[in-house]
Amino acid sequence: MDCSEYVDKFLSAHADGELASRERRLAENHVGGCPECRTRLAEERSLKVLVRQHTNIVKVPAELRLRIRAAIGEMADPNFIGRNFAPRGQDSDRQLLWPVRQTRVWAPVAAAAAVLLFLAVYSGRSGTPAPTTQFHPVPVFDLAITKYDSLASYFVPNVPSDRNGSDFAWVMDRESGQPDAGMREDIGRSYSEADMLDDLFNFDPAGYQLSGGRLDRLADGRPVTYTLYRGTGNAILDIGLKDPQMSAPVGAVYWIGMRSFYQYKGYSFCLTFSPPGHFVSITLTRAPLTELIRDVALADAVATGDDR
């Protein structure tokens, strides 16, 4: 083998480790006796390193990563009906996700979808789909139940629920005897200052009143919010946390956009993904699932002004 043959036919494949054993032996014999080709091989390998160094791997934006994970959770779930509410895309896959350029409209779309679902369920045109896949329990659901059992019976708020920061929950308006209208906003502000999701449900139309909020830490140090709503005979607890890795478990009874609904151990769950910030909201109650769907639909309708 001469230098010209080595450079033309072997050099790159040699540097890339792509030579078969016989070719590699020939190439190594030549390089072993040729300082010039040894230098060329070293340069070729330097080029490989430089190309790698100068071509950065770009991280996927967090919200896109979360949206993909949520969509995979939806596709894994045969009970998924959220696609019925997503904007039409180019094909069936695209209908599982809202197009990237429309990420900011997801909340209103989900809210509108919730109202549609609520109307469908309660007008008798559509019942709860019979589950064809068993729910795969995830530890966070058991933790949520433990929290619900303790907080629903004894809840001590620890974030201010008035503008002065001096009162905590159960702040009643003296004239109406109802909770202070600014309470939700003030608790939300406290959550926001702790870099947590500040969207609180308004379950007033569903007959629940906001009891207050807690800002705690999970065992691993992550902040978590607990917001409790009390109704007649039942309570709803909303747990807010950040979890970029979490995707929706298989076995949802309903899907409404980023919200999925589950039944587990006698509790009704609503799981909500909020892509900006990786927030996950776990809303649970002892009330039947159809009631939770209705209550969430009503709250979403209030949030988007659809109740007017």
Next chain:
Amino acid sequence: MFEQVALPHLDAVYTAALRLTHNSDDAKDLLQDSILRAYRFFDQFRLGTNCRAWLLTILYNNFRNSYRRRSREQLAATIEQFDHQAETRSLVDDPPVRNPEELIATRMAARRFEAVLNSLPSEFREVLVLVDVQELNYQEIADVLEIPLGTVKSRVSRARAMMRRAMLKGAVSRGKTGS
């Protein structure tokens, strides 16, 4: 299973999508389409093979079928153009080169290296990125690009030769300017 096997490659696949589309919105669309398609056909993936290569094959197919017309690429279209551009660039603001070792160690590591790489005709740049950055073997690259194995070999070889030539031209031109 899909999440454990495929999602660790998300960043690498997104990087490839960006290089193909030159547009972050298109890249996001292309990525999510491709990953969901991969999920639907995950039963066709053979465990133990290179999942990144499989995902990139889907991405490139998707790009060829749906996105190519949307992509906007303003790169050197021919090798001659590339060589001309490389020579022109070298007249601008390169540091002095004292010897070939320095050429490799410093000049090629400078910002200019990136410019040269990015100016390679796309079919040559593509194979270099797939082999050196995505760390695919030649057969995997052939599958991703739907070209014969021999073409991959010759493109890699020619791409590196072009890079080397561009660097050397830079050095010679620099000497000519006498600065």
